[in-house]
Amino acid sequence: MSNYSYIVFIPLLPLVTFIVLGLFGRKYFKISAGAIGTTSLLTSTVLSFIAARQYFFVDGKVNGIYQKIIACKYTWLEFSPNVSIDMGIIIDPISVMMLIVVTFVSLMVHVFSLGYMKGEERFATYYAFLSLFTFSMLGLVLSSNIFQVYIFWELVGVSSYLLIGYYFDKPSAVAASKKAFIVTRFADLGFLIGILILGFYGGTLDIGLLIQKLTSLQSLQWINITTASFLGVSMLTWGLVLVFIGGAGKSAMFPLHIWLPDAMEGPTPVSALIHAATMVVAGVYLVARLFPVFSMDAAALSIVTYTGAFSALLAAVIACTQTDIKRVLAYSTMSQIGYMMFALGVAKQGGENGLGYMASMFHLFTHAFFKSLLFLGAGAVIHLVHSNDMKDMGGLRKLMPVTHIAFLIACLAIAGIPPFAGFFSKEEILLAAYHSNKMIYGVALFTAALTAFYMFRLYFSIFWSKEPTLHHSHGEGTISMKLPLIILAICAVGVGFVPFSTFVTADGAVLETHTDILFSIAPVSLTIIAILLAANLYKTQNNKPERLATAFGGFYKAASRKFFVDEFYLFITQKIIFPLIGQPIAWIDKNIVDGCINLLANITGKIAGLIKGFQSGKVQSYALYFFGGIAALAVIFIYLWK
Amino acid sequence: MILTDFFILLRQELLITAIIFGLLIVKLGKDRSNESILMLINLLLLLNLAAGFFCSTEGALFSDMFRTNKLIVLEKNILNLAIWIISLQSYSWLKTHKHVIEFYILLLSALLGMFFMISSGNLLMFYLGLEMSTIPLAAAANFDLSKRQSSEAAMKLIISSAFSSGLLLLGISLVYGTTGTLTLSELSSQMGHNPLQVFAFILLISGFAFKISAVPFHLWTADVYEGAPIAVTAFLSVVSKAAVLFVFVSILYTTFKSLAELWYNLLFLLALLTIIIGNLFALRQDNFKRFLAFSSIAQVGFILIGISGSSQAGTASVVYFILIYVFSNLAAFGVVSLVSAVTGKEKISDYKSFYTTNPMLAWVLTIALFSLAGVPPTAGFFGKFFLLMAGSANGSYWPITIAALNMVISFYYYLRVVKAIFMDANDKPVQKLVVPALPKLALYICVAGIIVTGLWSSVYDYIYSLSPGF
16 A cells, blocks of 8 residues: 555645634735635645545556555544544545545635635635635545544534625624524434444444444344334434434435525635535535445435435425525535435445446536536626626626636536536436336436526526626626636536546446436437427516416415425424423523522522631631541541441 | 762752752842843753653662652653743743842742652652742742732741641651651552551641642632732642642552552542532632632642542543643633733733733633633643543542533633623723733743643653553
């Protein structure tokens, strides 16, 4: 095994940047913060590419199978020889792939923000937060220990909270960041319990060992965890489902998705980073990381499948009705992540059956590029129009040609038109679904058509529709804003051709895939129809969309109100939890708990007053107490304590 | 005995002695400015600290009167570090003081006494070291020459420690009378459970308890800490206690091992009393110095819990916690002494809105208080955690539970201060302070120590590897 120790610097550089900018940024680096952050991240990115090259092409493969390599390991807390918490860096195909995705997208966002956030009062703080987030995310993907995953998981949560709430003078941003934090925190509770269950029965927190122990049918741990049950469900299923709940929270799966649309209150480049490519796929990554264990439990996997599929469909329907462009993108993200989830759900460990796993990771990979491109494009649009609402846009293709082309490419990619990146990965997902579950395949197909429809609805409303009404003081944006768009657009075309199945598969071996033209006919033609429909409705201004909306009536209304999930939560919390549980608890808290505390405080105060008497300031009385103490101890330990 | 052995084993003591003599010579020579003297002293202390890390060997001298090993060298290094930090911090106070050199001679003599005490292999030697480490401090407590309170503190310290020494000596004589020896290594096989020996043992314990101010032998602390100059208070509450605790652990674990069952219960009793009463006092304090003093009483209670663990982890966690305690407590004392030296303000309520005028100091103080309270990820959390872990090793969970609950109470009063610093409004916050370079350096070292000691596990591992098994 050769040396990968330099990988440590990939997460450390952003951490250093965060510390430097966080401590001294506002004073010394007010202007240069962006350059510092970008340079440091550029270094990390280059290192990631070097690592990927070394792993995939030089020494990752042993006997045709990619190995799991522990690049470094460090015992962080050792209570005793048996109980210790390790920190380590794991290198395997998915972690290397995620390294590339996270550093690359983050770099693009850093560059884009140079122009987008220019002139912000807290420019340095913004870059400090970005660095913190990148550090946490990199730490998360490299973790070799599930407890370490949890630590970084929470760090990601905190840093995304800081970023979403960046405009803290806007009440809606504050509310959104709180909502995101609280919802994901709830999910994390599940995650933590899941970790504890798996750790308790598996006897270790190390991911490699855990997988080893929980996948061999003879091991003591396996027998223990499958025979122990709670409410008639085995502990293995409990553990995995709870872990998945954590993942679903971060990945915005139904019913924990409600924070994602609101989180769009953050700066748009932040959404491109957090809500397109990195944090929201953490849940997918988590399931993939523990996939060998998941694949041992059909029940947990089917929960993953159905949650994913339902979220994909639901989000796509809602996305068709939204008018805030970032919200459309948010729902589309949720929908695409649903794809990745159910692709994992239909996969099995090893060989041909692992197609879903490969497809899911592939889609994660391609999605990162075109979705961050979409967000950055939206950012450029918002930068120009100063509004998030598509009603304020239209005809922008003449004003911002670069953004227009990039956005179009991204839309084609996400819709799955060949030869754009999304086509390839989506095909694999559909194929995997087709082979294992026809119903899921149907849902996926329908969602794919919906995706094409709402994306082109967005595209036409922004760039076509009507003539631009604005008079502009500034043009499309600086070069630092255009460059990432161009690079990402090239990626959105190119990354589909990466022979992904030779790199990332469920068992590390190469998976033979073949694109079947006949199979592709159905999805592609459906997609094209959907695009044409969108063009017909939205390319020019007309009243067809309203007519359509009226025709769908209640359904449209429900969808545009996001199927009242938020209202449902509000109802549950405000009408049921608050009056029936909260208020009685508050009463108990106020009268009984506080009463006890007050009593305690009073007693404490009394005692303290009493003791104060001892503290008289007279040395002779101190001597007396001193002697009294000795006498008491002597009596106790010579006569009483035998 | 070869002469080189003598020099190597005694090198830390010899260095201190050399510095003391050097200072005397400087004092006899021509007048120099305080600044240059302070620079010189701080440099010497730094060299002294650095020298401590070289060639640590094991061995004994003077027919087992004096012994040393790697752990003892490490403990002395911790004390050297503490005195260096204190010296850096008292720069602003001493700059204008007339008797700088005398002050240092007193502190260093006390330190020398502590070194001999830590290395003692004989109860008599131990007693000598203990006295030598106390009497100069009584003089040092008087160093705010213009303040009556300072003299009062000195008098109270000397009288009460004389009282405690008397009882300690009584204990030592009883030990000698019943066993016929004072050598620690021989004593271990001789101590039994007959009442006279138990009584002698309790007298010894009370002598220790007095020095580390465990309840009910703590009453002198409040008055002395409040009256003495802050540097001396810091010295008393950090260095003195640390030195005595080091000896305490090693004597209990080796010499009085046969009485383990007895002192196990006794320690729990003292520990719980100390934690609870220390907390109760700290709750009501408004004077920052007194507050730190009382909260340090409670901290000692936690250390006693760790000692009761009687295992290798017991020693390790105690030494580790003391290292952290040095950093955290001195950071807090450092800020308080700066504020008090410039503005004369010592009340907690004076620190309201401290953050608005002195953000750097506010953060240092906050980190120190977090560490003292035991909030993760500061080192204090790990320190207390290890102490409680060590204490719970014998399976008595209820005292541990009470101690943990008291940690929550201590959160209240530590965080109350943090709240005052950051959140409470104040019309007249402490003015913006200009922090001289040396105290600033000391504060940075403390903060770095608080963070590094906690997160870098090698520190604990190293201490653990040096600790003797039980």
